[in-house]
Amino acid sequence: MTNYTLLPLLHSHLAWWGLKPFTSDADYFAWQRKQLSAGDLARLNVQAERKQEGGPWDEMTFYDLTAQPKILPVLYSQRYEYYCKIGSQVAAHLGDAESILDFGCGVGILSTFYATQFAEKQFVGIDRSPASITIAREKARELGLSNLRFECVDVESDNISGSFDLIVATHALMQAEHDPGIPSNNWQTFDRARDTKQQAEFERRTGIDVRLDRLNASLAQSGRMIVFEKTRQLARRVPFQRALAGRGLQMTAAPEPIRYRLVEEVTDDGPFYFVQKGRGIVFYWDELPEPDEGLPFDQIQLKTSSTASDMPLYENHWPSAQRVWEQLHDKRLIKETTCQEANRRQLHVEIGQAEEGVYLYCANTFDQRQLVLVEPAQAGMVESYYQEITNSSAGG
Numbered sequence: 001m002t003n004y005t006l007l008p009l010l011h012s013h014l015a016w017w018g019l020k021p022f023t024s025d026a027d028y029f030a031w032q033r034k035q036l037s038a039g040d041l042a043r044l045n046v047q048a049e050r051k052q053e054g055g056p057w058d059e060m061t062f063y064d065l066t067a068q069p070k071i072l073p074v075l076y077s078q079r080y081e082y083y084c085k086i087g088s089q090v091a092a093h094l095g096d097a098e099s100i101l102d103f104g105c106g107v108g109i110l111s112t113f114y115a116t117q118f119a120e121k122q123f124v125g126i127d128r129s130p131a132s133i134t135i136a137r138e139k140a141r142e143l144g145l146s147n148l149r150f151e152c153v154d155v156e157s158d159n160i161s162g163s164f165d166l167i168v169a170t171h172a173l174m175q176a177e178h179d180p181g182i183p184s185n186n187w188q189t190f191d192r193a194r195d196t197k198q199q200a201e202f203e204r205r206t207g208i209d210v211r212l213d214r215l216n217a218s219l220a221q222s223g224r225m226i227v228f229e230k231t232r233q234l235a236r237r238v239p240f241q242r243a244l245a246g247r248g249l250q251m252t253a254a255p256e257p258i259r260y261r262l263v264e265e266v267t268d269d270g271p272f273y274f275v276q277k278g279r280g281i282v283f284y285w286d287e288l289p290e291p292d293e294g295l296p297f298d299q300i301q302l303k304t305s306s307t308a309s310d311m312p313l314y315e316n317h318w319p320s321a322q323r324v325w326e327q328l329h330d331k332r333l334i335k336e337t338t339c340q341e342a343n344r345r346q347l348h349v350e351i352g353q354a355e356e357g358v359y360l361y362c363a364n365t366f367d368q369r370q371l372v373l374v375e376p377a378q379a380g381m382v383e384s385y386y387q388e389i390t391n392s393s394a395g396g
Contacts, residue, residue: 003088018073064131097166104172108136115148128154175207181235183365187348249275251283294318314373321371329355
């Protein structure tokens with residue numbers, strides 16, 4: 001099956017679960033207020049905050065609460081497009097796998113979809129939330145799925161029973177979604193040292209060390225994994241890729257970034273990784289920034305297109321800003337600041353004069369780059385911006 005043919009089936013499946021698609025925040029929250037009481041919403045907000053700030057217990061308590069039949073369809077409707085994107089992508093790549101583990105299956109929304117579409121395959125869904133597993137089992141019974149079972153397993157403390165041709169892990173491996181990752185060697189490069197201690201600390205902080213080890217141990221010889229986490233930022237993507245490669249998992253297809261909406265909010269996520277235990281068709285683990293949307297730099301076009309006195313000649317907030325900054329002609333540094341911040345981020349900001357104009361360049365070791373180029377008469381604009389950045393850094 002292709003993604004295209006799977007989507008209508010997914011829409012029907014999500015409707016069976018009671019999920020509704022929304023494209024307007026106002027419409028979604030109006031519906032939410034009709035479905036849930038003020039008390040329900042207050043409990044959800046409290047548990048969501050604790051989940052963000054706390055550890056595994058707070059996370060499990062949150063998911064136990066969201067598994068309640070009244071809350072489940074309302075809360076998970078926010079992720080409607082996520083389920084469409086992920087569900088169709090995974091289902092299209094199940095291939096010839098006969099035994100499939102859905103790790104971190106939650107209430108089983110996608111597990112039940114996979115088992116419904118592929119009756120000849122055997123599925124197991126595991127999650128550490130008892131309330132989620134209870135709901136998942138009830139739904140599987142309602143759908144009459146004999147090729148799917150659910151187990152309550154916490155891989156932090158328990159091994160996974162069985163061996164699987166394919167393991168699916170989507171938004172389930174990394175606990176700390178706000179962890180900044182591993183910084184580059186310095187603000188001038190995107191390269192990262194191969195520091196085993198630093199790598200091990202990242203894996204420990206994000207929880208992927210034990211989880212990946214347990215999953216890898218449950219993978220059959222030459223078994224495959226489909227992995228999708230919040231690792232779009234290079235500082236997180238590089239150590240995550242190294243964690244996979246360090247366990248003998250090699251890419252069998254190019255990673256695929258994914259874009260979807262959480263109602264109105266657009267999320268650039270992933271990428272999707274297709275990996276296999278042992279050797280096979282191996283793709284290169286790329287540790288460079290992905291192609292970005294920075295404006296191409298054309299000095300001639302720059303001069304002829306600048307008409308508004310309050311607008312920069314050129315502005316780029318993407319990694320490609322570094323390449324443009326390096327190519328400016330006859331640069332003369334006016335002033336610069338480089339500092340080491342508490343979160344291990346090294347920040348550099350400078351103002352200079354080049355043949356193309358007065359510029360402000362900002363870079364840090366978590367891969368952010370910014371270049372603003374203005375006419376000399378607008379130098380006050382970049383001076384104000386320089387002060388804003390340096391003052392913010394000093395205060396942070």
